[in-house]
Amino acid sequence: MHTGHPKNIFLADDDADDRLIFKEALKELNVKTALTIITDGVELMSVLDITVPPPPDVVFLDLNMPRKDGMECLREMRHIQKLKNIPVVIFSTSDHPGTIEKTYKLGATYFICKPRSFELLKKAIETILSFDSSLLTRQPSKEEYFLKIA
Amino acid sequence: MERISHSRIKIIFLVTTVILIVLSLLSYLRIKNLVDTGKLVNHTQEVKLELEGIVAELTEAESSLRGYIISKDSTFLNAYYTYMANTDRRINKVTALTADNPLQQQSLIALRKTVHKKMEYMDRILDTAAVSTISQPQMLGGRALMNNVHKQTEAMEKEEQRLLEHRSELLTKEAFITPMFTIFLIVGAIIILVAAYIKITQELKISDRLKADVEKRTAELELAYGALQQKNEELLTMNKELESFAYISSHDLQEPLRKIQTFANRIMTSESQNLTDKAKSYFLRIEDAANRMQTLIADLLAYSRTSTSERNFESIDLNKILEDVKKDFEEIITEKNAVIETGEMCHATVIPFQFHQLMHNIIGNSLKFSNPGIPSHIIVTSRKINATEVKSPQSIPGNKYCHISIADNGIGFEPEYKDYIFELFKRLHDKAKIEGTGIGLTIVKKIIENHNGIITAKGELNKGAIFDIYIPVSGVNL
Numbered sequence: 001m002h003t004g005h006p007k008n009i010f011l012a013d014d015d016a017d018d019r020l021i022f023k024e025a026l027k028e029l030n031v032k033t034a035l036t037i038i039t040d041g042v043e044l045m046s047v048l049d050i051t052v053p054p055p056p057d058v059v060f061l062d063l064n065m066p067r068k069d070g071m072e073c074l075r076e077m078r079h080i081q082k083l084k085n086i087p088v089v090i091f092s093t094s095d096h097p098g099t100i101e102k103t104y105k106l107g108a109t110y111f112i113c114k115p116r117s118f119e120l121l122k123k124a125i126e127t128i129l130s131f132d133s134s135l136l137t138r139q140p141s142k143e144e145y146f147l148k149i150a
Numbered sequence: 151m152e153r154i155s156h157s158r159i160k161i162i163f164l165v166t167t168v169i170l171i172v173l174s175l176l177s178y179l180r181i182k183n184l185v186d187t188g189k190l191v192n193h194t195q196e197v198k199l200e201l202e203g204i205v206a207e208l209t210e211a212e213s214s215l216r217g218y219i220i221s222k223d224s225t226f227l228n229a230y231y232t233y234m235a236n237t238d239r240r241i242n243k244v245t246a247l248t249a250d251n252p253l254q255q256q257s258l259i260a261l262r263k264t265v266h267k268k269m270e271y272m273d274r275i276l277d278t279a280a281v282s283t284i285s286q287p288q289m290l291g292g293r294a295l296m297n298n299v300h301k302q303t304e305a306m307e308k309e310e311q312r313l314l315e316h317r318s319e320l321l322t323k324e325a326f327i328t329p330m331f332t333i334f335l336i337v338g339a340i341i342i343l344v345a346a347y348i349k350i351t352q353e354l355k356i357s358d359r360l361k362a363d364v365e366k367r368t369a370e371l372e373l374a375y376g377a378l379q380q381k382n383e384e385l386l387t388m389n390k391e392l393e394s395f396a397y398i399s400s401h402d403l404q405e406p407l408r409k410i411q412t413f414a415n416r417i418m419t420s421e422s423q424n425l426t427d428k429a430k431s432y433f434l435r436i437e438d439a440a441n442r443m444q445t446l447i448a449d450l451l452a453y454s455r456t457s458t459s460e461r462n463f464e465s466i467d468l469n470k471i472l473e474d475v476k477k478d479f480e481e482i483i484t485e486k487n488a489v490i491e492t493g494e495m496c497h498a499t500v501i502p503f504q505f506h507q508l509m510h511n512i513i514g515n516s517l518k519f520s521n522p523g524i525p526s527h528i529i530v531t532s533r534k535i536n537a538t539e540v541k542s543p544q545s546i547p548g549n550k551y552c553h554i555s556i557a558d559n560g561i562g563f564e565p566e567y568k569d570y571i572f573e574l575f576k577r578l579h580d581k582a583k584i585e586g587t588g589i590g591l592t593i594v595k596k597i598i599e600n601h602n603g604i605i606t607a608k609g610e611l612n613k614g615a616i617f618d619i620y621i622p623v624s625g626v627n628l
Contacts, residue, residue, distance in 0.1 A: 096401070
C-alpha cells in the first residue's frame, strides 16, 4: 500500500541493539516511512504529548523499559483522549500467555514476539505496515491478536 | 510394664476383698455361736424347771388330796384337780421341748407311764375315801411310785445337764479357734494392704514421672513443630522465589541469546560474501549452539511453568487432547510416515494445557526416537481401573484411575534406565545424533505429580518403549 506521504512510525525500546536491527529492517523494506525512536516510557509519553496531533500511524512498544514500562504507557495512552486510538503494537521478547492476555485487555492492537532472525523481523514489520489504517485502529479477535511470523 | 502393675493391683484388691468377706462371715458365726450357747443354756434351764415342776405339782396334788380326805373341804378337791391338770401340761411341755432328742423322748415315755400310774393311784384313793376311810398302808402305798417319779426326773435332768455341758464344750472350742483364725486373717489382710499401699505408691510415683516426661516431651514437640512450621513457611517462600527466579532468569536469558542469533544470522545473510569458508563454518556453529540454547531455555521455561502456572482442573475427554497433539505433529507424522493409533479414551479431571504438554512430550519422544528405516507406530490406549490394579505402591486405595498406555516401536532404551530418563537434563543419546535437552520427560513427571498420578516407563533396546500413566479419575461425573 503506497500512499503519498510516508508512514509515521514510533519505536519505543530501551535496547540499543533492538533499535539498530529495527532501523535496518525498516530501511530494507520498500516502504516510505518516518521513524521516531524513543528510548523509554517517560520519553514516549512526553513526545506523544508534544507531537500529537497529528498522531503516529503506529507505535511499536517494548514492554520491559526503565522508568516507565510499556504496560504503563499503554494504560495511560488508552486513557488520554487524543492518544486513545493510536495503534499500539507490543514488541516484546516475551511470549508468556499471561502477558499477551494482559496487554490485550489493556487495548493493544497487535502483539509481536521479537523474532530471532533478521528476515522474520522484516516480515513482521512488513505485515504490520501492510495493514490498512482502519484495520490497525480496531482491536482484532484474541486469536488474531498474537501475530505469528513464520 | 504398666499393664502388669495394673493387674497386680487388681489381684491385691481381690485378695483383700476375699479376706474381708471371710472375716465378716467368721464374726457373724462367732456372734451366732454366742447366741446359740445362750439359747442352749436357757433351753436346758427350761427343761429342768419343767421336770422339777412335774414333781412339785404331783407333791402338791398329793397334799391337797390328803387335806380333802381329812377335812372334806371342796377347795382342797379343786386344788387337787388343778395340780393334776398342771402335771399333765408340764409333761406335754417337756415332750415338746425335747422333741429333737430321741433319748429324752424315750425316758419321757417311761416317766409319763410312772406319773400316770401315780395319778391313777391317787384317783383310786379319792374314790375309796368317798365310801370308807383310808388305811395308813393305803396312804403310804403311793410313796414308792412318787420315788420312781423323782428318780426318773432326776435322771432326765442329769441327761439334759450332760448335753448342755457337751454342747457348751463344743461351742467353747469353736469360740477359741475362731478368734485365732480371725486374728490370723486380720494380720494377713493388714500385711497385704500395707504391701498394696507401698506398691500403689510406687506405681503412682512412676506414673507421675511418666506424666512429667510426657508433658516435657509434648512441650518439646510443640516447640519443634513451631520451628518446623516456620521452616516450612520459609521453604515455601524460598520455593516460590526460586520458581519465579527460574522463570525470570530463563526469560531474561532469551534476550541476549536472541540478539546473538539475529546478528549471526544477519552476518550469514548479508555479509557472507566477505567471509572465508572457515569463518562461515564458525558462524554456523554459533547459530547451531545458540539454537540449542534457545530450545533449552524454552524447555526450562515450560518446566518452571508447570509449577508456577495456575492449576485449573477440568473434566475433559482425553481424545480431544490427543487430537490436538496429533495436529501439533502433523508435518512430522507425514514426513516420517508415522501411524498413531488411538482407541477409546477416558474422561478425566486434568489441567488441560498441562496434559496437552504431557502427551505432546511423550508422543514427540516416540516420533523422535523412532527406529531408522521403520515407520513409527504409536499405540495409545486408555481404560478405567481400580487402585488395586495399579502396579505401584503409591496408588491410593479406593481411588479409580485412568490408565493411559503409550507404546511405540522406536529405539527404546535399556531397562535399567527406566527411572533415569525422568531426571532433569538426563539424556541417553549423543546430542550430535539426536537433539534434546533432557527436560521433556522431567516435565512429564512433574505434570503427573501435579495430577497426583503415577508414571512408569518400560523399555527394550531397539524394540520400543511403553509409558504407563495412571491418573485419578475423581471428580468426574459419568
